[in-house]
Amino acid sequence: MPGIKLSKARCRALVISCSDFRFISAQRQIRLDLGLEHAYDLLARPGGVFALVRPSTRTARQSMLDEIDMLRSLHHFREILLMNHVTCGAYRGLARGKAEVRLHREDLLRAKAMLQSRYPRLAITAYLSTIVDDSVRVVSVTDEEE
Numbered sequence: 001m002p003g004i005k006l007s008k009a010r011c012r013a014l015v016i017s018c019s020d021f022r023f024i025s026a027q028r029q030i031r032l033d034l035g036l037e038h039a040y041d042l043l044a045r046p047g048g049v050f051a052l053v054r055p056s057t058r059t060a061r062q063s064m065l066d067e068i069d070m071l072r073s074l075h076h077f078r079e080i081l082l083m084n085h086v087t088c089g090a091y092r093g094l095a096r097g098k099a100e101v102r103l104h105r106e107d108l109l110r111a112k113a114m115l116q117s118r119y120p121r122l123a124i125t126a127y128l129s130t131i132v133d134d135s136v137r138v139v140s141v142t143d144e145e146e
């Protein structure tokens with residue numbers, strides 16, 4: 001059986017997203033639409049940026065930062081994509097509905113600011129996956145909107 005070819009592309013991005021199986025295909029599609037196929041590292045953690053902005057322990061945040069540092073030094077990506085989603089189990093009990101969307105926006109922007117000060121030269125973008133009529137819609141999150 002022939003194997004899948006090892007990517008020879010240059011790693012362009014690091015994607016930090018939630019592990020949730022329900023959103024994987026939709027979020028991957030956005031990465032492909034952005035031209036990142038075979039060219040990104042994936043750091044999938046329950047809650048996406050949750051452990052960066054709401055760590056249960058100091059170690060939780062630090063281990064995530066250590067992983068980001070390691071991948072950066074190995075693969076020299078130029079951008080980071082942050083991808084959270086609504087109805088996330090890691091955020092259960094914190095907020096619902098519009099308040100939940102607001103909370104994810106705040107967390108994504110806080111994580112973005114934190115990583116931007118750590119990596120001033122990287123381009124950092126944030127996305128929130130929402131649910132519209134049983135389908136996943138991935139929207140870009142910036143400081144300007146809302």
Ligand SMILES: [Zn+2]
Pocket residue numbers: 018019020046047048085087088089090
């Ligand atoms: Zn999640």
